[in-house]
Amino acid sequence: MKTAPAPLAVARTEGARIILEDGRELVDGIASWWTACHGYNHPHIARAVADQLARAPHVMFGGLAHEPAYRLARRLAQILPGDLDHVFFAESGSVSVEIAMKMAIQFWINRGVQGRSKFVSFLGGYHGDTLATMTICDPEEGMHGLFAGVMPAQHVTALPVDEASEAALDALLRERGGEIAALIVEPRVQGAGGMLLHDDEVLRRLRRLADRHEVLLIFDEIFTGFGRTGDLFACLGAGVTPDIITLxxxxxxGALPLSAAVANRKVFEAFWSDDPGAALMHGPTYMGNPLACAAANASLDLFEDGAWRGEVARINTALAQGLAPCRDAKGVVDVRTLGAIGVVEFDHVLDSGALSQQFAALGCWIRPMGRVIYLTPPFVTSDAELDRLTGAVHKVAGLG
Structure with missing residues (x-):
């Protein structure tokens, strides 16, 4: 708080742009942490929220329910692969991961298996800032080192990207499987850990190992879900279905906060019991919020026509071409793209605050993290706006 630059005051948003109180317009290169996929102030989402606001902005989701939540749960079950049919709503991504972890632990308890309370996660991974999720983030590259030892340590290891690392994970699961509830991974892209890409074979290896050692598999698609990697969900494109997925x-x-942990039938059936003690006792105050569910249903309407696929492909081409010259910049070690994601990685940690100010002076909102400058723009970003974003990266990288 003492050393960070003062935040920029926002007056309003429109499309792919943030309009500041001083009148400046910034092309948003990161879609407000990847949320505003359809752009800001989309009229279809705005109308759905306004209509719901007039009916009921909120009711508790305990002993009461409402059609927007039921409709959204049905639709998610229809578009997710396999039998991921059982939806638990919350407000934030971190909380949905905590719920998934809680589901996985209680799955074993309800089945009469004791001691399975640990998780295997992966170097480069990031799953949230709440206490339990911090334990499954990369302990070295993440931002939670201060809290080492506060919570029980988990198994954070290398992704199985080849035969050697697959064998190492296989050995870990063989040796410690009796204490492990689940594996958890961000499929295709480890987002906040550095926009690290891995191919779909990694996910197939994880599914095989989870089945071999009888542990659950959790996919954290909070970043990768809803078109960002080029498929509606990364697991759909990879052809790998987890036991639990977080969204x-x-x-x-990007209109309102909402999250979900969606479980398959096997997980659900461990909680389906005449014993009330088998229930998943978790109740976020705003779980299933009607306004947020209305926004989510409207967002799914926009995904249904499929136009987003062409937009993501267009953005991918623009980012690949526009960022390619950055390979020649001093200190750049990699330039990579996937779907509507573009990344320039440096050999040193960047000053995010200072660089964000430089980008703002160039008419862009880009906020580097760690060693990367990344672009994850709204899908409605125009070609001219994409040119501005990639041109700003050129200049800040020392090429302009």
Whole structure:
């Protein structure tokens, strides 16, 4: 708080732009942390929220329910792969991961298996800032080192990107499987850990290992879900179905906070019992919020026509071409793209605050993290706006 630059005061938003109180317009290169996939102030989402606001902005989701939540749960079950049919709503992504972890632990308890309370997660991974999620983030590259030892340590290891690392994970699961509830991974892209890409074979290896050692598999698609990697969900494109999936970010098109942990039938059946003690006792105050569910249903309407696929492909081409010259910049070690994601990685940690100010002076909102400058723009970003974003990266990288 003492050393960070003062935040920029925002007056309003429109499309892919943030309009500041001083009149400046910034092309948003990161879609407000990847949420505003359809752009800001989309009229279809705005109308749905306004209509719901006139009916009921909120009711508790305990002993009461409402059609927007039921409709959204049905639709998610229809578009997710396999039998991921059982939806638990919350407000934030971190909380949905905590719920998924809680589900996985209680799955074993309800089945009469004791001691399975640990998780395997992966170097480069990031799953949230709440206490339990911090334990499954990368302990070295993440931002939670101060809290080492506060919560029980988990198994954070290398992704199985080749035969050697697959064998190492296989050995870990063989040796410690009796204490492990689940594996958890961000499929295709480890987002806040550095926009690190891995191919779909990694996910197939994880599914095989989870089945071999009888542990659950959780996919954290809070970043990758809803079109960001080029498929509606990364697991769909990879052809790999987890036991639990977590969703948030673009779920409502960036209009309101909402998240979900969605479980398959096997997980659900461990909680289906005449014993009330087998229930998943978790109740976020705003779980299933009607306004947020209305926004999410409207966002799913926009995904249904499929136009987003062409937009993501267009953005991918623009980012690949526009960022390619950055390979020649001093200190750049990699330039990579996937779907509507573009990344320039440096050999040193960047000063995010200072660089954000430089980008703002160039008419862009781009906020580097760690060693990367990344672009994850709204899908409605125009070609001219994409040129501005990539041109700003050129200049800040020392090429302009």
């Amino acid at each position: 948030s970010k673009a779920l409502t098109g």
